[in-house]
Structures are given as C-alpha cells and as structure tokens.
Amino acid sequence: MSILSYANIALCLIGIGLLALVLSLRQQRKQQTINKYLAEEKSSKSQSLSDWLEVIVPKSLSVNEQEIQQKLHDAGNYSFKYAHLYLPFKYALLVFGSVTIGFIFYGSLSSTVLLATIALWVIAILLVPDMILQARIKAYQNTINRQLPYLIDLLAVCVQTGMTIESSLSYLANEMQGFDAKLAQLLQKTNERANIVGLDKALDEAHLHIPTPEMRSFVMTLKQSLRYGSSIYSTLTTLSADIRQVSMLTTEEKIGKLAAKMSVPLILFIMMPIVILIAAPGVMRMLSGA
Secondary structure, three states: OOHHHHHHHHHHHHHHHHHHHHHHHHHHHHHHHHHHHHOOOOOHHHHHHHHHHHHHOOOOOOOOHHHHHHHHHHOOOOOOOOHHHHHHHHHHHHHHHHHHHHHHHEOOEOHHHHHHHHHHHHHHHHHHHHHHHHHHHHHHHHHHHHHHHHHHHHHHHHHHOOOOHHHHHHHHHHHOOOOOHHHHHHHHHHHHHHHHHOHHHHHHHHHHHOOOHHHHHHHHHHHHHHHHOOOOHHHHHHHHHHHHHHHHHHHHHHHHHHHHHHHHHHHHHHHHHHHHHHHHHHHHHHHHHO
C-alpha cells in the first residue's frame, strides 16, 4: 500500500473523529435542554455564559478538574482521590506521544502522513478516555436502573411495617451492602445529603445523578408522600411492577431487532461469498475463452 493510501486512510479517520465531536455536541445540547428544567434557576448572565461554553466545548471533552470529578461521581466513584491527576496525565501523554511519533517517523514518512498520524494520536487521546468514562457512567446508570425494582419492593415492605421513608432508606443502605454495593452506596450518599439539605433536595440530587424515567417516577412518588403524607405502599408496589414490565418490553424489543441485525453479516459473509463462488467459474471460463 502506497504512502498516499495511508494518508487517505488517516484523513478519513480524522473525519470520523470530527463527526464524533459534532454528534457529541448535539447530545450535549439535548442534555442541556433537559437540565434547564431539572437544575436550579441561575442568573441570566451566568446561564448565557454556561450556554456558550457548552456550545463551544463538546460533552466528550473534559476541560477542568471539577468536570472530571463530576463524571467520576456520576460513574459511581464517590471517593476517588486522584481526579486532579487525570488532565495532567492526559495532556502529558498527548505531548509525549506526539513528540515520540515525530521523532521515530521523521524522515521515513512524508510530512502529510506524519501530520495525519500525529492528528490521529491527538484525537484518540482527547476522545477515547472520556468516551470510556462516559460508557462507565451509562453502565452505572443501567445497573442502578435494573436493581431499582428490588429497592422499591423492600422500601414498600419497610413502609408497610410502620417505618418512615427516612428511616427506611437509612436501614436499607446498611442492609443492602451484601445484595448490591452500588445501590447501597447510592442510598448512603442520599442519606448523607438528606442530613445536610433535607430529604426533598437529596431526592432531587439523586434524580440528577441517575436521570432515568424510572428514577424520576420513584423520586416523584417519595416526594409526593413527603409533601402530602399519603400512604405509598400500593403506589410503590405498582411502580415496581410497571418498571419490571417496561424492562421486559425493552428486552423483547431488543430481541426483536436481532433478526434484522443478523441479516447484515448473513448477507456480507454468507450470501456474497456464495454468489462469488457460483459466478466465478463461469466468469473465469469466459475470460480464458476470450
């Protein structure tokens, strides 16, 4: 393969990286619209500055220690002590790798290919760590979402026995250590925040931490009981059943899509080779006869 081909491949990969940045920007704008209705109201000046920064800086790029700490917190790492080393290590690796690539391949590659290789390294270092961290956040939220019906059932049992919501959450935070450490850690964090800012505000923060429809329904149910003093045993049991039903429907939907997804490798790796094997002898005879 010629050097020009390598350059074309590198430029294509750079284009893919830029496309990923654009898609990440669109996702950031969508998340920003949702957060406007969930977060506290800010001043118009600071809000406009925040909007401008969120437009300029894509979600996939972490630009300060506070953002890194927030992402690690959203991924379930509540007590990670080395968040301040993330960005220095990341940029040090970026500079060291770029210098190493330039030193090793200088003279053996053309300037275009060398610049394209360095650009690929820069894009990979800027995007891949944050993409991995974003995937960890999504996995953590899915884990909490799957275990949420069990928490709701246990909370309903505690409420039915006469315990308050605060005491129930505190009791379950200790008892669920052996069942699900991540869920118990989330409950413990919510209890700690409830002791400082109140349970109502702590529940809102839990929803911002796990921004899923199931968590929103759970938080709204608890807040309604706290505000009006209504009994929530039947509501919690119904909510738990509904969440399980939605999870089952989502699983069935994914199973239904497998047939369409399997058709792609079937066409590419089975049907196309068979067509080539059938047509190749006749084509070869025609070419040899010509």
